Amino acid sequence: MLDFLRKYSREQLDSRRMDERRGFPVSLIPDLAHAGLLGLQVPKRYQGRELSHSDTAKVMRQAGAIDCNLLIYLAVHNTLGVPPVLQFAREDVRSAVLPELAQGRRLVTSAISEPSMGSHVRSITSTATKQPDGSYVLNGGKQWISLGADAHYVNVFARLTDENGQEAGITGFLVDTSSPGFVRGPEVITLGLKAVPQNSLAMENVHVPAEGLLGEEGKGLAAAKTAFTRGRLVLATGALGAAMRALELAQRFARRREVATGNLAENGRVQQIVAESVAAVQAVETLIEHITDRLDSGRDVPEPFYFAVKILGCELMWEVIDRCVQLLGARGFVDTNVVGQFYRDYRLFRIFEGTTEAITVYLGSMVLKQPQHFLSIFDDFDVDPKLAEHIARIDKLTTTTTTSAQQQHVLAAQIGELVCWSLLAVLAADSRNRSSMYAHTASWTEQQLLDKLRTAEDSRPFVELPTVDELARHIGDFDTSLGNVEQRRPGIQHDLDLLLRRG
Numbered sequence: 244m245l246d247f248l249r250k251y252s253r254e255q256l257d258s259r260r261m262d263e264r265r266g267f268p269v270s271l272i273p274d275l276a277h278a279g280l281l282g283l284q285v286p287k288r289y290q291g292r293e294l295s296h297s298d299t300a301k302v303m304r305q306a307g308a309i310d311c312n313l314l315i316y317l318a319v320h321n322t323l324g325v326p327p328v329l330q331f332a333r334e335d336v337r338s339a340v341l342p343e344l345a346q347g348r349r350l351v352t353s354a355i356s357e358p359s360m361g362s363h364v365r366s367i368t369s370t371a372t373k374q375p376d377g378s379y380v381l382n383g384g385k386q387w388i389s390l391g392a393d394a395h396y397v398n399v400f401a402r403l404t405d406e407n408g409q410e411a412g413i414t415g416f417l418v419d420t421s422s423p424g425f426v427r428g429p430e431v432i433t434l435g436l437k438a439v440p441q442n443s444l445a446m447e448n449v450h451v452p453a454e455g456l457l458g459e460e461g462k463g464l465a466a467a468k469t470a471f472t473r474g475r476l477v478l479a480t481g482a483l484g485a486a487m488r489a490l491e492l493a494q495r496f497a498r499r500r501e502v503a504t505g506n507l508a509e510n511g512r513v514q515q516i517v518a519e520s521v522a523a524v525q526a527v528e529t530l531i532e533h534i535t536d537r538l539d540s541g542r543d544v545p546e547p548f549y550f551a552v553k554i555l556g557c558e559l560m561w562e563v564i565d566r567c568v569q570l571l572g573a574r575g576f577v578d579t580n581v582v583g584q585f586y587r588d589y590r591l592f593r594i595f596e597g598t599t600e601a602i603t604v605y606l607g608s609m610v611l612k613q614p615q616h617f618l619s620i621f622d623d624f625d626v627d628p629k630l631a632e633h634i635a636r637i638d639k640l641t642t643t644t645t646t647s648a649q650q651q652h653v654l655a656a657q658i659g660e661l662v663c664w665s666l667l668a669v670l671a672a673d674s675r676n677r678s679s680m681y682a683h684t685a686s687w688t689e690q691q692l693l694d695k696l697r698t699a700e701d702s703r704p705f706v707e708l709p710t711v712d713e714l715a716r717h718i719g720d721f722d723t724s725l726g727n728v729e730q731r732r733p734g735i736q737h738d739l740d741l742l743l744r745r746g
């Protein structure tokens with residue numbers, strides 16, 4: 244598969260054209276399907292490739308290094324779409340649907356986000372009403388759904404009302420998009436990732452048979468979580484591939500470029516930037532390896548690992564890409580030099596699948612509610628004594644008293660971030676003896692943890708923030724300087740003329 248992707252990249256893909264035309268070459272889906280890339284972890288009995296988690300990560304890293312659109316196509320189908328079906332659909336449904344998905348005859352995606360909610364999954368408003376015959380009727384709207392207009396199946400998450408009219412909780416359904424009442428809405432024009440369409444979806448009395456239920460009624464969050472957890476790992480892995488490729492390009496340039504101090508690569512500041520970037524890449528790679536090894540050996544992966552890989556993987560790898568744009572100077576801003584397109588495309592990863600802020604605050608809040616769970620994350624590790632001291636200081640911070648909800652959010656964000664960094668630092672320290680580069684990565688990671696810990700400790704007492712009204716008043720005043728510049732020039736008419744439409 245890796246050979247296929249490399250050859251395909253050299254001979255068939257044109258990322259610039261996909262970006263400009265907002266689409267893929269028509270041969271893409273059959274070619275990916277033929278290479279087995281649409282059934283990566285589907286068991287062989289359902290005609291998939293049954294790859295291990297570490298092999299899947301290699302495929303995703305490779306795809307991420309080639310093109311973000313390619314990665315997301317694979318990630319949406321294989322990790323957002325397939326796992327809820329594989330783990331929560333009835334066996335007869337699995338036997339019917341999974342071979343179609345694994346062979347690429349149909350695509351699948353998951354629809355969680357709605358206009359009124361994105362990060363806050365529990366506030367889903369789409370509804371499902373159970374019918375006397377055991378089937379369900381779905382209503383509501385979903386937004387930003389990758390492959391929403393292309394997928395034949397969508398895992399839809401909705402709020403169920405049971406046969407007695409009682410609220411029964413969020414429930415997952417496998418919906419056939421050819422069902423009457425399922426309406427695909429327009430594609431949004433995005434900043435990057437332009438070849439993967441995102442559509443809004445509307446459900447107007449969509450009938451879903453009883454066998455369309457994913458898991459148990461009211462337990463839909465468990466099915467949604469399989470998509471999220473896998474998705475978070477894959478986003479970090481794809482971003483890792485992109486950061487590695489960006490560094491490769493920046494390194495080639497730096498070795499060939501002469502600046503006022505001599506060779507660019509030999510300038511100390513540049514060497515420092517490259518070394519920090521390599522350390523970030525190596526630390527994230529170590530975390531991904533750790534998670535996939537645990538999964539492959541059937542060991543439990545505590546939830547904070549998935550948060551850490553999503554938060555730090557996506558944040559740090561995008562930062563590396565940004566640094567490579569900078570290192571390349573004007574060449575970084577030229578869209579045909581790969582790194583610039585990565586910069587636009589991978590920016591999404593800090594938003595998608597739960598924004599960094601939302602999940603950092605969530606992770607921190609979980610730890611603040613049950614601080615004893617924080618220390619238990621490290622039970623499996625022989626933690627270096629210096630790191631153990633830092634971890635004890637983080638533990639102490641969890642006892643901070645706050646006097647407002649806002650302070651509590653700030654505290655949760657700090658704790659969430661520190662949990663992520665402490666995990667990264669413990670894993671990096673564990674790998675310290677592998678090579679001198681790993682030793683550098685361990686020191687860099689520990690330094691990052693320490694910097695963040697000191698910042699959190701020094702921020703006591705919390706700085707009084709301006710009130711929301713003060714901020715709104717101040718920003719409202721910008722209007723006096725800027726005036727109204729909203730563009731209202733009519734857009735392009737796309738619809739078929741009324742007189743030409745069917746009656």
Ligand SMILES: Cc1cc2nc3c(=O)[nH]c(=O)nc-3n(C[C@H](O)[C@H](O)[C@H](O)COP(=O)(O)OP(=O)(O)OC[C@H]3O[C@@H](n4cnc5c(N)ncnc54)[C@H](O)[C@@H]3O)c2cc1C
Pocket residue numbers: 319352353354355356359360361362363386387388389390433436441591594595596597598599600601602604605
């Ligand atoms: C290109 C693209 C593809 C997508 N594909 C899919 C898909 O296939 N399926 C799907 O279901 N969804 C998809 N999404 C939706 C995506 O997952 C959500 O947009 C994302 O989770 C953020 O939700 P939101 O846009 O509603 O932002 P909001 O949740 O409204 O966030 C707005 C701001 O508030 C901050 N914020 C939110 N909560 C908190 C908190 N608790 N603490 C502090 N700050 C907070 C956020 O960081 C952000 O800055 C896609 C989005 C995009 C852009």
